[in-house]
Amino acid sequence: MQDQRKPTPRLLGTLRQHFPRTHALTAGAASFALALTMFVSTPEVEARRLSLPVNLSTAEVTGPEAVPATPEAAAGKVEPPAIATSLRSQSLTVQSGDTLSDLFQRANVNAADMYKLLASGKEAKQLARLTPGEELTFHIDDDGALQSLELHRDRLNLIEFTRGEADDFRYARHQREADSYSAYREAEIDSSLFVAGSNAGLSQSLIMEMAEVFSSDIDFALDIRKGDRFSVMYEEKFLDGEKIGNGPIQAVSFTNQGKTFSAVRYVDSNGDANYYTPDGKSMRKAFIRTPVDIGRISSHFNPRRLHPIFKTRRPHNGTDYAAPRGTPVYAVGDGRVIKAGYSKANGNYVFVQHGERYVTRYLHLHQRKVKSGQRVKQRQVIGTVGATGYATGPHLHYEFLVNGHHRNPATIVRKLPKAKSVPEAEMARFKSQTQPLLAQLENYEQPALAQRDTDNNDNSVN
Ligand SMILES: [Zn+2]
Structure with a gap:
């Protein structure tokens, strides 16, 4: 049963070619530090239930x-x-x-x-x-x-x-x-990540977790296209042969508009679990791209906008995300709440200071979930989308300030620094822990890739 096929050189080449970008994201499920039980399996993507001693x-x-x-x-x-x-x-x-x-x-x-x-x-x-x-x-x-x-x-x-x-x-x-086994799912997106993920048998929380891993690189509200695809390997936990839940994502790759991103989970020597590129760069950026997971941009950053309520030229100093009332709003980076309150124009609002230079602002919240002075972590929920203050409907007005100047929130994050990579001294440890996971993900992916190649060949013959 131990299918230890090595990835073909072609595949490795393809993957390397796709990895030079550095990216990063938060490790949601740091709490699942379960012992890793690996089973290299047949290409069928089902997790298998084996009766092992408890x-x-x-x-x-x-x-x-x-x-x-x-x-x-x-x-x-x-x-x-x-x-x-x-x-x-x-x-x-x-x-x-x-x-x-x-x-x-x-x-x-x-x-x-x-x-x-x-x-x-x-x-x-x-x-x-x-x-x-x-x-x-x-x-x-x-x-x-x-x-x-x-x-x-x-x-x-x-x-x-x-x-x-x-x-x-x-x-x-x-x-x-619980006994842990690796499970694998893959899918091509037709309408939405959620539909494709659900059809592939992923739970909603795993879909969210996957979106979170790539949220510095892919804007899941804007960037997803028909034909995008993902493959993900994660733990499933069993008790007496019965599934009782999922563990964290172990390795995952996502192809968005032809560009493939891969990430692997690594528990560092401090015991912190995070996601990294296969060459050890953090998937986590100092800031995530968007403070909401779902929603669409309803109004762009525009210093010369005609205001929808006042009908006058007023700069739109942020990006508006239309999203259902109650949608969680995240702090885009670690920081400290410098203001959380209510005003007639802003409604419920939260301002967060990140280090010396950066401030992010979140307006029109339905609820505030943090208080002034409080420390917040990246992706901590600081409030929910609402329509308080001057707002025509439920949306988040989000601002990003660098040294006191408004910048375009939709583009600034790409230019900002990343979280730390795996230190050189820990690289050997990183490789020994993550390479088997990546090799296994590749093994799972191979039959599908081979099939695609065959399809391509057929097309070229026609
Ligand atoms: Zn706005």
């Missing part, structure tokens, strides 16, 4: 007597240690608005046990912070006394309280790890 660890055990992980637990499911027979078990799913006492009442367990449990240690405080969808399983003896309580936070995390010898409750946390 890793289970008892991550933390406290209390008078530590509760050991049991063989039953190691066998697969997150199960607490076996409990004596003749216990009645009841599982309840936390609903919106439920309190712990509601749940105890519903399970017919008396309140005294609840208070005893809550007083058993600081870990029990977690029971006061329940989230809808979590599951509580009560194990109750013949006398109606609570013998143990399990809190299933999600399919990977179980917290357990067990009545001890001294009639107190002992705490244990059990954690499982």
Whole structure:
């Protein structure tokens, strides 16, 4: 099954030719630092479900007597240690608005046990912070006394309280790890990235993640054309053979108007995950090109514009993006909010200072999500699109100032500096981590490319 085909020289040449540009973008999913399980697969683009042994660890055990992980637990499911027979078990799913006492009442367990449990240690405080969808399983003896309580936070995390010898409750946390596999999808865009991505089986969040990776290079509101295409390799997470979610994009390439951009995920020696070009340049620029993911430019930067409301010559000092009310508005770069407020003309507005020289302004917001003085990261949501102030409809008015002078937001970012590349000292580490991913992406792509070549040949014969 280990198909280790090397990319053909032709392909490598093609790819190199496409990579000389430097670009960059943010690593959204830095939190998924899962161990990488790679499977070079057949060209079919499906992730495969393999039954592998499940890793289970008892991550933390406290209390008078530590509760050991049991063989039953190691066998697969997150199960607490076996409990004596003749216990009645009841599982309840936390609903919106439920309190712990509601749940105890519903399970017919008396309140005294609840208070005893809550007083058993600081870990029990977690029971006061329940989230809808979590599951509580009560194990109750013949006398109606609570013998143990399990809190299933999600399919990977179980917290357990067990009545001890001294009639107190002992705490244990059990954690499982999902199995990760590489999945691959590719598509050609006919109408929109979202339609093509969805048809290829990508979740909405993966499509967004992909758009985010390339957002310094491609304006997804303006630049996408019929015939653009992408190929993406990402992690899928499985538990007991069942898919429970997606991990981050591992490697991705996007061809926009004939120009191909590629990016690979790299976890650097500080543990930070970011996307880089195959030669180690950051995909992230100091500024992203647009502060909204969806929307179209409804009014360009124009120092001599006729104002739509005032019908007089007034400079349009920014770019307007028409987008539905509520669309998230991002800070285009790391910085500090220097003003966030409301005025009659601007409506709700946010101004962000980036370093010494740059300021960005966001007007007519429906909601502000940040306060004056607050630090913001690139792509942090600072507000939502609205029509407050002098606005004819929901849109974002966005300004970019360099040393106090208005510049065209649609073009300035290309001229500005990039985020840092992989340092020379870390290049070997970068290569060893990323080259297998890029090779695998190329392997997946090959059958499709070969097919395209065949098509081209046919055309030339005709
Ligand atoms: Zn405007």
